[in-house]
Amino acid sequence: MTMGWSEMRRLRRSGGRVLSGLLLGAIATMTLSVSPAKAWWNDEWQxxxxxxxxxxxxxxxxxxxxxxxxxxxxxxxxxxxxxxxxxxxxxxxxxxxxxxxxxxxxxxxxxxxxxxxxxxxxxxxxxxxxxxxxxxxxxxKKAIATSDAKGTYDPDTLLVYHFNERGTPSLDSSVWANNAQSVGQPAEGALIGNGLRLDGRTGLTLPASSSLAQAAGGTFSWSAWIKPAALQPNAALYSRRDGANALVIGLDNGAPFAEVTNAGTAQRSGAAAPVAPNSWHHLAVVAANGQVTVYLDGAVYASLNAALPALNTVALIGADTPSAGVSPVAAATTPSATTQPEAPAASAADGGAAAAPAPAEAAPAAAVAAMAGFAGDIDELQIGKAARSAGFIKFASIGQGPDQAKLISFSVDEETASWLSGYFAVILKSVTLDGWVVIGILLIMAVISWVVMFDRASYLNKQAKANAQFMKGFREIAHDLTMMDRGDADEVSTLGGRLGEADAKMMKSSSLYRIYHIGAAEIRHRFAQYGTSTPVLSATSIAAIRAALDSGVVKEMQRLNRMMVVLTIAISGGPFLGLLGTVVGVMITFAAIAASGDVNVNAIAPGIAAALVATVAGLGVAIPALFGYNYLISRIKDLTSDIQVFVDEFVTKMAEFYSADRPDPQQHRIAAE
The missing domain is CATH 2.60.40 (Immunoglobulin-like)
Structure with missing residues (x-):
């Protein structure tokens, strides 16, 4: 039975060592494997x-x-x-x-x-x-610029003006290089950076390049952000006239329109709710398959059944030029009352498709007066030769406008090196002095607790091996319990040469041997009183020796539990110190916010996160100490049980070898003869 319990204790100790090794290995693996969720495109970018x-x-x-x-x-x-x-x-x-x-x-x-x-x-x-x-x-910091404006837009984009220039003509960001032919007035603080300010008199001239040439019945896209200064009748935003053909995009008392003139016959899209002055709106016009569609803020505003004519002349932004041989509103879906006071409206039955009879004084050969120029700001002008889809127009309206947050969202920053140089680095930069003081104290506690855990684990492992070696020799004793002791606590008998010097040396560090030495010394002391090799120990003497052994047990338990109080302090005190640092940090953060008056998440978040570092540090001290403490306590309990079992075994053998009523070996020998 004794060997069975010993085997069980050895299994428990070996299992504990395996479990602790697996735990340390798992922690090390998690620490070394910290990396971003995805591989980085280029590690040179931090x-x-x-x-x-x-x-x-x-x-x-x-x-x-x-x-x-x-x-x-x-x-x-x-x-x-x-x-x-x-x-x-x-x-x-x-x-x-x-x-x-x-x-x-x-x-x-x-x-x-x-x-x-x-x-x-x-x-x-x-x-x-x-x-x-x-x-x-x-x-x-070593990167070179790779900005590529011409590569940002597809080949169907013929012209893009950002209006960032000052004192120079607007530059085209598309691959076609359709730069403006005149200088416009910049508008500071437009919707997207700077814009173009139009006074209603002088327009911006676009080139008559081959890429901007418009074929008859072709596709076309035009878009811009506009901010009217006031409600104007027949204000031209974009005008391109080529003889009796023309395309005009503008606003009539705030209502956007597209007017197409083919061979002197003008057609205009219908009007709906006008736009409010001094507010930004996205206006787009798309022509394809014999239909012109007007979009306002990403939604269809009006449409017109008309094919675009051939146009090869210059175009104007914010102004118009008179045209010859054009019938004034020959077939308008919604005629303008200000420009056509005498022209009869088209019937509702034919949708305005029939041409209204022109007055005699407005013969086809007569010139038609130019529309008024647009007064207000314009930004982000784009012209394309492809018919952009409704989704494309809505995407531009939302993605470039004040509602961009619905379409575009940004996540937090990630670091390429590790978590220590990522979020944690940002947090540590925000830790205040009081937080560093608490973290410093916790760091000292952590180091001390780790040293204690290492020292105790080494000591307990050494004790377990030495005790096992001592018990192997102790169980070989047959008649004299003092035969393993030479009378000096630092001297161990080799049992007649059966134990090697290395094994005997290991026994000296055994807690069981130190207790055995106490018992052997007590027995030897009583042997000297009798002056005989076969002493008899009374029950009182055995009880006295048992008391001496118990005192040795207490001292050995004190040795086993030495410095364990440090771990209990780390377990209970670490979180409280961390909480103290967090509370003080939060107080300082809110005090700073109250003093500055800047109440936003960007001002609050770093301070709160930095304050929580103290709590994390406290838990970082307590959690390893808790695991180590529980593991070491289980090992100490095993060794304490071994000591108690040994004391019982020693007292039993002592009573057996030296009690007064033990059988006389000489009498047994005579009886046997």
Missing amino acids: LRKKVTVDTSASGANITDPVGTTPVLMRLHVGNFRFTSAKDDGSDLRFVAGDDKTPLKHHVEKYDSLLGEALVWVAVPNVQPGAKADIWLYYGN
Whole structure:
């Protein structure tokens, strides 16, 4: 039975060591395997963030096809760390959701001091009713600029004006280089950076290039952001007249219209609710398959059954020129009362398709007076030779306007190195002095607790091996309990040479041997009183020796539990110290916010996160100490049980060998003869 219990104890000890090894291995594996969720496109860039384009019902709710389109990225201090990027934004890179395919982009505006940036990114194949991810990389001081305006737009885009120029003609960002032929007046602080201010008299001249030439019956797209200064009758936004043919896009008392003139016959789209002055609106006109559609803020506003004529002349923005041989509103869907006071309206039955008879004084050969010029601001003018889809127009209206948050969302920054240089680095930079004091105290507690755990684990392992070796020799004793003791606590008998010197040396560190030495010394002391080799120990002597052994047990238990109180202090005190640091940090954060008056999530979040670092540090001290304490306590209990069992075994053998009523070996020998 004794061997059985010994085997069970050895199994428990070995199982505990295996479990602790697995636990330490798991912790080490988790620590070493910390890495970003996905492989990085290029490790030379330190930071990245995910940009989500959401056309689903929870976002922009675009149900029509979109296709490849430029996406406007508005960067500010709330969603971008300008201090970590280059001052000119030349380290900006945009990668598709697969984190492998770089996307073309160009920077319209980048101001690191004011914390503002406008970047256009070409996103391929945008799907309606879905979400798509784009990775924004930055934080590489060695990067060179790769801004590519011409690569951002597809070949069907014939002209793109951002109106960022000052004192020079507007430059075309498309591949066709259709730069303006005149200088416009800049409008500071337009919807997207700077815009163009039109006074209603002088317009901006567009070139009569071969790429802008309009074929008869061809497709055409025009879009811009407009901000009327007032309600004007027949104000031309875009005008292109070529003899008896013309295309005019404008506003009539705030109502957008498209007017098409073919061979002297003019047709105008119908009017609906007018736009309010001094407010930005997205206006687009698309012509295809004999129909012209007017879009306002991404929705269909009006339509006109007319094919575009051939146009090869210059075009004007914000002004109009008179045309010869044009019948004034020959077939308008909704005639303008201000320009045609005497012209009869087309009948409702034919939808305005029939031409109204022209007055005699307005013969086809007579010149028609030019419309008034548009007065107000205009921004982000785009002209294309393809008929853009309704989804494309709505995407531009939402993605470039004040409701961009429905379509574009930015995630938090990620670091390329590790979590220690990512979110945690940002948090640590916000920790206040009081927090560092608490964290420093906790760090000292952690180091001390780890040293104690290592020391106790080493000591207990040494005790277990030494006790096992001692018990192996102790069980070989047949008649003299003192035969393993030479009378000196540092001297161990080798049992007649049966134990090696190394084994005997190991026994000296055994707690069981130290208790055995106490018992052997007590027996030897009583042997000296009798002066005989066969002493008799009375019950009183055995009880006295048992008391001496118990005192040795108490001392050995004190040795086993030495410094364990440090772990209990770490377990109970660590979280409370961390909580103290957190509470003080939160108090300081709110006090600073109250003093500055800046109440926003960007001002509160770093301080709160930094304050919580103290609690994390407290738990970091307590949790390992708790695991180590429970493991060490179980080992100490095993060794304590071994000591108790040994004391009982020693006293039993002592009573058997030295009691007064033990049988006389000499009498047994005579009886046997």
